[in-house]
Amino acid sequence: APRGSDSGPHTTSRSQCTDTVCRGCAGETQDQRIPWLPMHDEPAVPPFLLRGLARGIDVLLYLQVIEAGARIRDFLPPGLFPMPGDVRVWFDIAFSFTAIWIYPTVAEGLTGATLGKLLTGMRVVDVSLERPGWRAVALRNLGLFLDLPLFGLIAYSAIRSSPVGQRLGDSWGGTRVVWRGDAPQRPAWYGWVVGHLAAIAVIAASYLLIP
Secondary structure, eight states, X not given: OOTTSTTOOOOOOTTTOOOTTOTTTTTOOTTTSOTTSOOOOOOOOOOHHHHHHHHHHHHHHHHHHHHHHHHHHTTSOOOSOOOOHHHHHHHHHHHHHHHHHHHHHHHHHHHSXXXXXXXXXXXXXXXTSSOOOHHHHHHHHHXXXXXXXXXXXXXXXXXXXXXXXXXHHHHHHTEEEEXXXXXXXXXXXXXXXXXXXXXXXXXXXXXXXXX
């Protein structure tokens, strides 16, 4: 039976489909499309180990942020707000966590990819496979502090139990990780650079404020 008839759905892939009334290929939502005209298959979920490799690359970048901040410290004036050592420790921790959070948030908010995801061919999108908003990636990366402890076992458990591979942070932000080809096509090389500079700026600000 021809596609679009009442006899049943077609199973042609997105790249092969030439049906001008195919609502699945047109990208309409589940509620908008005709019941016998299903959407195409969900994008494949990148494997956990590859996502772990991407995160490992980003961790190496975090270490470089700390080193860069230490080098910049020699050129900065003394901190403006002296404080007791025990209080300073908590401020240092807060600034460090902010730097860890701001790098992927800026990178994914701008281009959908940190350096690790750029090198491994993955992108962050929202659940409708569109560019994620700033609030979404901010919430997503707050989840890092729960997902990463215990060598990523919490993230692994969440990803395995999710049909679309969402870790806890993805669930909070309404995001997911897909292959580059399944994400909106846009330049991705500069996002991690801006995010990296933002993280260095946070560390430098900590030295400016706290001697």
